[in-house]
Amino acid sequence: MSQETLRIQKISGHAGSVPGEDTQRQYTVCKLIDTTTCIGCKACEVACMEWNDLPFGETVFDNSYQTMPETRWNYWNLILFNEHEREDGSLMWLMRKNQCMHCAEPGCLAACPSDGAIVQYTNGIVDFQQDKCIGCGYCITGCPFNIPKFNKETKRVYKCTLCTDRVSQGLEPACIKSCPTGCLHFGSKDDMKYLAEQRAKQLRDHYNFPKAGVYDPPGVGGTGVIYVLHDASQPELYGGLPKDPRIPLSVKLWKGPLKWLGNIAMVGGLIGLFAHYLRYGPKEREEEAKEPHEGAQP
Amino acid sequence: MSEHADQILPHGRVLRYPFGERLNHWIAAFSYIYLLLTGLAFWSPWLFWIAVLMGGGQISRTLHPWAGLIFFYAVARMHGYWSAQMKNTEVDKQWWRSISHYVQNEDDKMPPAGRYNAGQKALFWSFFYAAIVLLLTGIVLWFPEWIPWNLRWLRYISVFLHPVAALFTIANFLIHIYMSAFAERGAFGSVIHGDVTLHFAKRYHPAWYDEIVRRANAPRK
Numbered sequence: 154m155s156q157e158t159l160r161i162q163k164i165s166g167h168a169g170s171v172p173g174e175d176t177q178r179q180y181t182v183c184k185l186i187d188t189t190t191c192i193g194c195k196a197c198e199v200a201c202m203e204w205n206d207l208p209f210g211e212t213v214f215d216n217s218y219q220t221m222p223e224t225r226w227n228y229w230n231l232i233l234f235n236e237h238e239r240e241d242g243s244l245m246w247l248m249r250k251n252q253c254m255h256c257a258e259p260g261c262l263a264a265c266p267s268d269g270a271i272v273q274y275t276n277g278i279v280d281f282q283q284d285k286c287i288g289c290g291y292c293i294t295g296c297p298f299n300i301p302k303f304n305k306e307t308k309r310v311y312k313c314t315l316c317t318d319r320v321s322q323g324l325e326p327a328c329i330k331s332c333p334t335g336c337l338h339f340g341s342k343d344d345m346k347y348l349a350e351q352r353a354k355q356l357r358d359h360y361n362f363p364k365a366g367v368y369d370p371p372g373v374g375g376t377g378v379i380y381v382l383h384d385a386s387q388p389e390l391y392g393g394l395p396k397d398p399r400i401p402l403s404v405k406l407w408k409g410p411l412k413w414l415g416n417i418a419m420v421g422g423l424i425g426l427f428a429h430y431l432r433y434g435p436k437e438r439e440e441e442a443k444e445p446h447e448g449a450q451p
Numbered sequence: 452m453s454e455h456a457d458q459i460l461p462h463g464r465v466l467r468y469p470f471g472e473r474l475n476h477w478i479a480a481f482s483y484i485y486l487l488l489t490g491l492a493f494w495s496p497w498l499f500w501i502a503v504l505m506g507g508g509q510i511s512r513t514l515h516p517w518a519g520l521i522f523f524y525a526v527a528r529m530h531g532y533w534s535a536q537m538k539n540t541e542v543d544k545q546w547w548r549s550i551s552h553y554v555q556n557e558d559d560k561m562p563p564a565g566r567y568n569a570g571q572k573a574l575f576w577s578f579f580y581a582a583i584v585l586l587l588t589g590i591v592l593w594f595p596e597w598i599p600w601n602l603r604w605l606r607y608i609s610v611f612l613h614p615v616a617a618l619f620t621i622a623n624f625l626i627h628i629y630m631s632a633f634a635e636r637g638a639f640g641s642v643i644h645g646d647v648t649l650h651f652a653k654r655y656h657p658a659w660y661d662e663i664v665r666r667a668n669a670p671r672k
Binding site for chain 2: 223266285303407416
């Protein structure tokens with residue numbers, strides 16, 4: 154999704170400064186998902202496919218509401234249904250709308266080598282620019298949430314855009330618009346954070362969910378999608394939501410120290426070899442080497 | 452007449468690399484240079500323009516793994532040609548101990564090298580093992596979407612080890628180019644025409660030279 158109206162604060166694989174960095178203050182936008190009021194109706198899934206005009210793929214049936222195991226290149230928004238047995242033996246359904254988390258420090262963007270294939274707008278939305286994507290799949294490795302998905306035909310990677318095209322026009326994302334229970338909210342990060350904390354407090358104080366809390370993982374700088382969970386101490390219960398997501402250490406080492414060490418070694422090596430040539434020269438000068446017809450029979 | 456290695460040629464020359472070995476060397480060389488250029492493009496944003504020159508990021512991404520297979524094929528063939536000659540010997544240990552003389556072009560103070568000196572052997576094995584690491588990690592990076600989520604550590608390892616192994620080959624590659632094209636006059640020609648002068652053999656590979664001479668003078672079986 155190319156959105157010229159939105160300013161950009163981070164660019165993948167980009168040498169030099171970022172044109173939109175610090176030129177304008179903008180609200181960081183945020184989607185709030187209250188898992189405690191989600192009824193799993195999948196209206197958000199339909200709205201996402203409709204608005205983004207995504208082709209429908211095959212579903213699977215394994216005796217559950219889970220009609221596909223995870224998001225796909227053409228299915229960016231998927232509710233994960235998790236049956237959970239509580240301590241008192243009663244059954245509880247944990248439903249989580251899964252999609253791109255729009256990290257403040259996106260691992261996909263850090264890992265991407267292609268200039269401008271992944272951008273982060275000043276409002277915090279992380280967006281893939283498929284025209285610049287080279288299909289290497291490094292974003293898949295950089296993402297701690299298993300979100301970017303590869304299309305084998307186009308050889309590009311796709312994911313939720315947080316409806317960049319709608320947000321840039323002052324509208325809320327399509328999923329938010331469609332939610333019948335009001336478990337989805339959209340606004341500034343500060344407002345959503347406040348709202349989420351209020352709801353978590355309500356759950357703790359009045360609904361017998363003493364561990365209720367807000368999921369806004371600091372390991373990735375906070376996210377542009379935050380959850381209210383019944384039990385914030387066990388996010389894994391919600392379809393494997395990672396407890397402390399971070400950009401993988403190997404990706405950080407590769408893009409950090411290794412890059413510097415490697416560059417210094419390569420440039421230093423070239424300089425070193427040139428200096429060696431200046432100091433010692435070739436092992437033998439050409440005129441010495443040409444001893445005419447040193448006989449084959451010594 | 453077919454070529455064979457160590458064959459003494461007219462005009463005081465000796466065949467060092469028969470045609471098959473030369474061709475294979477250049478298959479490895481050209482595929483490596485393509486891999487190096489496209490790899491550097493993916494390595495740093497400051498070098499991404501190389502991918503643009505090479506036909507665009509998508510083309511580079513698509514062809515890099517195939518070039519990698521060609522490179523690995525050539526390296527595997529090199530292993531077939533040369534691994535027996537690349538075994539480390541007692542002379543090689545002495546060679547490493549005298550490395551400072553070698554660096555200062557005091558070759559007369561070096562122990563007599565055979566067909567390959569210890570540095571060349573190290574280059575060979577470095578490239579061989581690095582190529583294996585590059586192949587294995589490269590296959591993972593080729594098809595990241597096939598790696599299931601619970602095996603994602605494979606991707607984490609590969610994304611780090613692939614550039615580490617590549618940097619290791621770059622260090623070797625630079626030294627290899629420097630030694631063969633600049634430091635040892637005649638070495639570059641040996642992998643083009645296949646032959647070196649007997650003087651070159653005596654100068655850089657005295658034990659090999661002695662071997663050639665011994666065999667040339669020995670009565671035919």
